[in-house]
Amino acid sequence: GHAIIGGHEAVPHSRPYMVLLLMNRPGGRIGQCAGFLLSEDFVMTAAHCQAESYKVFLGLHNYHDQNGVQHVNVPGRNAFPMKGYNPVDCRNDMMLLKLSTKAELNDKVKPIALADRDDGSLPKACVISGWGSTENSKYMSVKLLELNVTLTDNELCANTNMYCSEGERGPGQGDAGGPLVCEDGKAYGVISASTMNPDGSKIQSYKKIPDHSIKEHKGKLHSPTTDTVTIIPVSKEHHICVRDAD
Numbered sequence: 428g429h430a431i432i433g434g435h436e437a438v439p440h441s442r443p444y445m446v447l448l449l450m451n452r453p454g455g456r457i458g459q460c461a462g463f464l465l466s467e468d469f470v471m472t473a474a475h476c477q478a479e480s481y482k483v484f485l486g487l488h489n490y491h492d493q494n495g496v497q498h499v500n501v502p503g504r505n506a507f508p509m510k511g512y513n514p515v516d517c518r519n520d521m522m523l524l525k526l527s528t529k530a531e532l533n534d535k536v537k538p539i540a541l542a543d544r545d546d547g548s549l550p551k552a553c554v555i556s557g558w559g560s561t562e563n564s565k566y567m568s569v570k571l572l573e574l575n576v577t578l579t580d581n582e583l584c585a586n587t588n589m590y591c592s593e594g595e596r597g598p599g600q601g602d603a604g605g606p607l608v609c610e611d612g613k614a615y616g617v618i619s620a621s622t623m624n625p626d627g628s629k630i631q632s633y634k635k636i637p638d639h640s641i642k643e644h645k646g647k648l649h650s651p652t653t654d655t656v657t658i659i660p661v662s663k664e665h666h667i668c669v670r671d672a673d
């Protein structure tokens with residue numbers, strides 16, 4: 428895989444909602460995903476990033492400079508995948524993590540709002556960001572990278588309630604769970620998966636946030652109690668949702 432492939436370094440702390448997740452997986456393996464802060468209690472990420480436990484980094488830009496970065500350890504029982512998550516086709520690939528200690532909000536650590544508009548049109552001026560692999564390396568990017576993406580209509584996405592972008596540029600390994608941020612600066616999607624077309628071209632998909640099933644949960648997503656979030660069992664191994672790096 429490539430990384431935020433074809434991206435460039437973000438202005439440090441210009442995306443204060445961005446969260447790096449390191450996941451403890453079975454067998455002592457460490458995985459990497461991204462996420463985004465919704466409130467001082469909750470981080471949104473992808474459901475296929477589910478793990479035994481998580482280390483959450485808030486206020487991070489450069490991994491080698493942890494000055495001022497908040498670290499929160501989150502046990503697996505604080506992870507709440509969206510009801511209807513399907514690990515085979517990545518449908519509903521979205522999950523909330525409840526932070527075990529509240530985030531301290533400041534200039535470098537701020538929540539992002541979820542999009543609520545769903546008039547059927549594609550949002551414009553979208554940006555993705557993350558510390559995933561790049562076109563130059565399969566390892567994580569030390570600094571936060573970002574990339575403008577153009578959403579496209581296609582059958583795969585219409586059928587699975589996703590947003591899609593196409594081409595070589597896009598999320599890399601380890602970028603899953605990060606937000607698709609568009610026009611008004613709200614989160615419209617969650618970086619989910621990458622699919623290869625028969626002709627070898629790539630489709631990147633993002634779990635669509637402003638859909639009806641989420642609207643129903645919207646008030647609950649911002650609630651600080653976990654008992655309003657539906658918990659479903661999910662298998663530990665996923666082969667199709669490939670955007671988390673080991």
Ligand SMILES: *[C@@H]1O[C@H](CO)[C@@H](O)[C@H](O)[C@H]1NC(C)=O
Nearest residue numbers: 435551552553554574575576
């Ligand atoms: C990304 O898009 C924004 C506007 O949406 C624009 O201002 C910026 O120049 C674009 N960046 C690149 C590298 O194309």
